[in-house]
Amino acid sequence: xxxxxxxxxxxxxxxxxxxxxxxxxxxxxxxxxxxxxxxxxxxxxxxxxxxxxxxxxxxxxxxxxxxxxxxxxxxxxxxxxxxxxxxxxxxxxxxxxxxxxxxxxxxxxxxxxxxxxxxxxxxxxxxxxxxxxxxxxxxxxxxxxxxxxxxxxxxxxxxxxxxxxxxxxxxxxxxxxxxxxxxxxxxxxxxxxxxxxxxxxxxxxxxxxxxxxxxxxxxxxxxxxxxxxxxxxxxxxxxxxxxxxxxxxxxxxxxxxxxxxxxxxxxxxxxxxxxxxxxxxxxxxxxxxxxxxxxxxxxxxxxxxxxxxxxxxxxxxxxxxxxxxxxxxxxxxxxxxxxxxxxxxxxxxxxxxxxxxxxxxxxxxxxxxxxxxxxxxxxxxxxxxxxxxxxxxxxxxx
Ligand code: CMC
Numbered sequence: 001x002x003x004x005x006x007x008x009x010x011x012x013x014x015x016x017x018x019x020x021x022x023x024x025x026x027x028x029x030x031x032x033x034x035x036x037x038x039x040x041x042x043x044x045x046x047x048x049x050x051x052x053x054x055x056x057x058x059x060x061x062x063x064x065x066x067x068x069x070x071x072x073x074x075x076x077x078x079x080x081x082x083x084x085x086x087x088x089x090x091x092x093x094x095x096x097x098x099x100x101x102x103x104x105x106x107x108x109x110x111x112x113x114x115x116x117x118x119x120x121x122x123x124x125x126x127x128x129x130x131x132x133x134x135x136x137x138x139x140x141x142x143x144x145x146x147x148x149x150x151x152x153x154x155x156x157x158x159x160x161x162x163x164x165x166x167x168x169x170x171x172x173x174x175x176x177x178x179x180x181x182x183x184x185x186x187x188x189x190x191x192x193x194x195x196x197x198x199x200x201x202x203x204x205x206x207x208x209x210x211x212x213x214x215x216x217x218x219x220x221x222x223x224x225x226x227x228x229x230x231x232x233x234x235x236x237x238x239x240x241x242x243x244x245x246x247x248x249x250x251x252x253x254x255x256x257x258x259x260x261x262x263x264x265x266x267x268x269x270x271x272x273x274x275x276x277x278x279x280x281x282x283x284x285x286x287x288x289x290x291x292x293x294x295x296x297x298x299x300x301x302x303x304x305x306x307x308x309x310x311x312x313x314x315x316x317x318x319x320x321x322x323x324x325x326x327x328x329x330x331x332x333x334x335x336x337x338x339x340x341x342x343x344x345x346x347x348x349x350x351x352x353x354x355x356x357x358x359x360x361x362x363x364x365x366x367x368x369x370x371x372x373x374x375x376x377x378x379x380x381x382x383x384x385x386x387x388x389x390x391x392x393x394x395x396x397x398x
Contacts, residue, residue, distance in 0.1 A: 200357030
C-alpha cells in the first residue's frame with residue numbers, strides 16, 4: 001500500500017516521502033541532559049559522572065538525587081533527602097489490604113504496576129508546576145516502591161508484610177523487609193551498587209513510556225505505573241529473570257556452545273545479550289560481573305556462573321561479529337540469586353532502581369513539555385463500500 005522498503009531498517013512512504021524506522025531505531029525523540037551512552041566504546045555516564053565512579057563512591061539515594069535534580073547533593077541536602085525517604089517508606093494499610101486481594105500466583109511486576117498506580121488514589125492532588133509537590137512525589141515513589149515489592153513477596157507467602165526499619169539504610173532495609181533478616185552489610189552494599197547501575201539508561205522503552213505519559217501532564221504515579229508495565233517485558237527488564245531460567249536450562253558449561261548454536265539456528269534470542277545502543281559489552285555488565293565475583297569470594301561460588309561464562313565465551317565468535325554482547329541483564333540475576341532474592345523479583349528490583357531515572361525524565365519532560373503525538377504510515381484499505389451482514393465472509397484469524 002504505497003510503501004517501499006528501502007532497507008531492513010527504513011521504510012519510505014511513497015506518497016508523502018515520510019521515512020519510518022521500525023522501533024524508532026536511531027530516531028531522537030527528545031533532548032536530554034540526564035544520561036550519556038557511548039555504545040561504541042562501552043561508556044555510560046549519569047549527569048556527566050562516569051558510572052564506574054558513581055558505583056564505587058556513591059549510594060543509590062545520592063545517585064537518584066543526582067539524576068533527578070542534576071547535581072550531587074550537599075551534605076545537608078543528602079541528609080534531608082535520605083530522611084524524607086526514610087519517613088515515607090510505610091504504605092497505607094489500604095494498599096496492603098488491596099495487595100492481599102491480588103492472586104498469589106500473579107507476577108510481582110503486575111502487583112507492582114497496580115500498587116504504583118494506586119498511589120495516585122491516595123495522593124490525588126495534581127500540582128505538577130509546584131516544586132514542593134514534585135519533591136514529595138519523588139520521595140514517595142522512591143520510598144514506597146521497595147516496600148510494595150517486599151510486601152507482595154510476604155503476602156503471597158501467606159504472611160503479613162513487615163514494617164520498614166528506621167535504623168537501616170535504603171538497600172539494607174529493602175533486603176530486611178524481603179527476607180525478614182538484617183542483611184550482611186557487605187551484601188547490602190553490593191545490592192546498593194546494583195541499584196545504582198540500573199538507575200538510568202536514556203530513552204529505553206520504559207523511560208520512553210514514562211516520558212510519553214508525562215507529556216500528557218498526568219500525575220507521576222501514572223507515569224511510573226506505565227513505565228513499570230513497559231519494563232516487565234522479556235525484551236526489556238524482564239530479560240534478567242529469563243537469563244537465569246536459560247542458565248538453569250543449559251545447566252553445564254559444556255552445553256553452552258550447543259545451546260547457542262541451536263538458538264541461533266532457530267532464530268531464538270539469547271537472553272541477556274544484545275542492545276540497541278551497544279556494539280561492545282555493556283559497561284554495566286562489566287561492573288556487575290565484578291560484583292558477582294566479589295559476592296562469590298565472600299559467600300561461596302555458584303555453578304551457574306561457570307555456565308554464564310561459557311556462554312559468553314561461545315557467543316564471542318558467534319554473536320560478537322554482529323556487535324551482540326552481554327547486556328545489563330546477563331549477570332545481575334547471579335548477584336540477586338546469591339542475595340536470596342527470588343527469580344521473579346529480579347525485574348521488580350530493576351524497577352526499584354529505575355524509578356530514579358523515570359522521575360528524572362518526568363521532571364525533564366515537564367521542564368520543556370510538548371505532548372508526544374508521532375505520525376504513522378497508513379497501510380490499511382481505502383475506499384471500501386459497506387458490506388451487508390449476510391454477505392460477509394468470516395474474518396481470518398478472529
Ligand atoms: N540473541 C541472538 N540474536 C540477537 C540477539 C540475541 N540476544 N539480539 C539481537 N540479535 C540479532 C537479531 O536476531 C537480529 O539479527 P538479524 O539482523 O540477522 O535479523 C539482529 O541481532 C538485530 O536484532 P534486533 O532484535 O533487531 O535488535 P534490537 O535493537 O531491535 O533489539 C534487544 C535489542 C535488546 C531487544 C535484542 O538484542 C534482544 O532481544 N535481546 C535479548 C533480550 C534482552 O536481553 N533484553 C534486555 C535488553 S538490555 C536491558 C533492558 O533494556 O532492560
